[in-house]
Amino acid sequence: MHRSIESLIRDAEASGRPLPEVVLSTESDESGVAPEQIRARIGRTLAVMRSAIDEGLKGEARSPSGMTGGRARLLWENGSRILGPRVTTTLARAIATLEVNAAMGLIVAAPTAGAAGVLPAVLISVGEFLEVEEDRLIDAMLVAGAVGGVIAHRASLAGAEGGCQAETGTAAAMAAAAVTWIQGGSHEQVATAVALSLQGMLGLICDPIGGLVEIPCIYRNASAAMQAISSAEMALAGLDFPVSADEVIDVMGEVGRRMPAAYRETALGGLATTASAQRLVQLRPTSKPGKPSGISR
């Protein structure tokens, strides 16, 4: 995979090939898997993303802790009061995937399980609103994957290492690049969308209540989806950002390394240690012990 957004774009410009083609041939060379097989697997990945959204919007699944389930449906059913149905639909879809994840459902951890709601909500919603063909969605996934690969190399994707900015921040950057590309953005605009989306997520801590991938994760996935789309809009309109995408990614890595452990998925700080959170953790039902012999303490 590419190690910088700059080298990815340089490869595309030097060869005159579109970004997704550069990503595809790089992956094919590195893995030894034929390009068509890679595309087919991405197609199956998109299908799992769609099923997770559909299941989540039904609103039936509850997590074992009882903390999440049904909120995507609530938003979906109540609709929009402000910005219109496209926004509410995208938000509901982001929450839907995370609720399915929390209920031990099948999801695609792109880039992680905790940030699994962002890319499907953005891609599948934008794909539907703008009537994007499946092949083009697969191309957009390739672009998103390349951006995630650069971030994995230069910074981190793990909340335990870099806080939530590493998880939902990366997901937002991947989704922003994907939709900017779908809408015919230039290479520069794709890179700007990455920079704009990630700079807006810098510093975000990972402080899950009870240490579970539930609250605030479902809401952070929803807001990261909006971050992705608003960044793409600004980039496509020609707004610039003076710091390059690679530099913003490096800053995200630096902020993660300097982030206190209490804010890196330990549930030892932030929202997780509030009085409300502690009450919720005490109230939640404990799951059944691992029969037949149980979990000894």
Add this chain to the structure above:
Amino acid sequence: MVSLFDILGPTMVGPSSSHTAGACRLGLMARAILDGTPERAVMRLHGSFAATGEGHGTHRAMVGGLIGLAPDDLRLRNAYEEAERAGLTWEFHEVELGEEAHPNTAILEVERGGERAVVRGASVGGGRIRVTEVDGFAVELEGNYHTLVILAHDEPGTIAAITGLLAGHRVNLATMRVDRTGRNKDAMMTIEADDPIPDAVFAAIRTFPWLRWARRVEKIS
């Protein structure tokens, strides 16, 4: 190296790639090392696995892995019922392995028809795992290849004998590492192959007089 599908995946049963998918793969590894579904398993969880495993389905996922359920198999939700049907009895304990240990470490003791294996490994992020000890011997296994681990008296010709056998069965090698333990002048060989290690090769290796211990580990999903 990170591949595209490490980023656009894995496709998995939630909620956590490290605590659910990784735990499942540790179970799959213990099963692969035992070469079949265990009848009995004792699992000791350390650190974050012990502290937050319950809410992440870690126990369920690990039991599911032991009976051969992959990280994307929805039956992981009902892994306890599935495992009872598969004839597995199991128990979980918490263990304190010290500061040095990876926070998501587990020790799995598995038994099947008189065979026994003790596997220590950790879930190192994104569903990836690293097994660092089998039967008390230091190893390094990630489950991405069909693997042979062999402890042999360090004498000339051992490597040639093994690679010769593999070549004779047209097994393509991906990587090979040899570490001398120093003590008793034993050498630990880890051989990763693209293809499954044939029964005949493994049986022949087990007859070598210089062999101290060997395990064959199937690639896991």
